[in-house]
Amino acid sequence: MHPYLPHTSEDITKMLAMIGVSSIDDLFEDIPENIRLGRELNLDESLSEIEIEAKLRQLASMNDTVKDNISFIGGGSYNHYIPAIIKHLAMRQEFSTAYTPYQPELSQGTLQVIFEYQSMICELTGMDVSNASLYDGGTSMAEAVFMANHVNKKNDVLVSKSVNPQYREIVKTYARFKGLNYIEIDIKDGVTDTTDLESKISSDSSCVIIQTPNYNGLVEDVAAVRISMDAVKNKAQFIVSVNPISLALFEAPANYGADIVVGEGQSLGNSVQFGGPYLGFIASTKENMRRMPGRIVGQTTDLDGKRAFVLTLQAREQHIRREKAMSNITSNQGLNALMATIYLATMGKTGLLEVAKQSMYKAHYLADSLDSINGIALTYKQPFFNEFMITTDEDANEIYNQLTSKGIFAGVIIDEHHILMAVTEVHTKEHLDKCIHEMEVIA
């Protein structure tokens, strides 16, 4: 018997006898002979704990991580510092083993954390209501599209080309199966071209989607987008995807007329990992509250007048409303949202501002220095947060490989002559100077 499986042969015999069969094979009687495999599965011999530990350790040692190198890779996920307290608290059994509760009111602790998470998202974005989280930045944008469609019943989805290309793919896929028209807005000098937006927006527009900072790292002129949207008579919802760390420095979306705010919450206390699991957030206005997808935790009082938490507005969800539900997501990224909440509570307003400032200042130091190297130039001359694109005379792949051999991940390769670079508070001046030096050598 295997050490990792809980049943002994005696247990199994007893269970089989209980249901009246003599062997496990009998349970597969209904499968026709001719499609049965007829042999053992092609798996390796089972290993002892000592052997497995050694094998997995050997595999893990092949990883070359952002902790072992100086990484400037961004493009949607960012290597910020994760305070030790987060793993320490989030890995408590009560948190790490619990799934999204189906008898939610019994899990007051879980609901309270989610309520705090929702409250913090509202504080950051300035919006009225947030949900218990979604899967990631890309799908949260798609959920916002469905939300807008539920609100105004219009079919044209206008997306700026400066939005993360993966998010655009997701929105395109979701839109297609809902019969919505996916329309892209051109960009000019790396940011949304409001003239093009004005030519495309109409009374059939359901939403306008921009991302700020956008995929090129640039800050969008959100006020100009809002003005362009209002120039033509329409009922379109203004959807903005934001970097939550940047909100410590930049205007809250509620203040420039956003209707729905979404984004990737990974920067808040979650590791870059392997591209996931990440954390989608969504926040909106009181008017849109009943179209919000997913779980929403509410605060109330119990029979004794004590504060208590519940899942609220449940009637819109698919386990009650089925095909007419606002969305099919009946889950949330509980553990990731928990880590984001602990992060925000730990960093506080001052800490978050410090992270944002350091990320931005250090990025500008690196950008200015690289721009002055012969053969490298800043691609766009526009305001940016902590990410920027460089245009290289030399082949970008060549530069990337050379830098990797020096322990530096140059960034996201956009094409043969462009690299997208992101800087965070974890980078020291030494790191940045080393990158500058190596780039000088190669360029």
Next chain:
Amino acid sequence: MKVIKTLLYTKNHEWVRVEGDEAYIGITDYAQHSMGDIVYVETPELDDEVKASEYLGVVESVKAASDIYAPISGKVIEINEQLEDTPESINESPYDAYIVKLSIANKSELDDLFNGDDYEVYCNEIE
């Protein structure tokens, strides 16, 4: 279950009160009872044209969100604004707390509806 004999009804538990060329629409005592505490009502907008058997709104309670359908075709000329603040008035007096008023498009459609007696029989059947 309370049934007002002078009204007209649908299988989906909407009631109709005809006043000249206009009609008030609401949901019946049977409906409010099944739904439980009503917390929100979604309606079409003023001037919207609705067709018989098609969407007229959603009544949301703590345990369900039910679609309501237009018993007859017409144009929405009035929405009961009170329902925004006191949706529970539908539970309290379902035949007073109307949801919308329509201008009737086609009076002959009223002939397809249940009268009070038939609706009562129908309700007993489905119990």
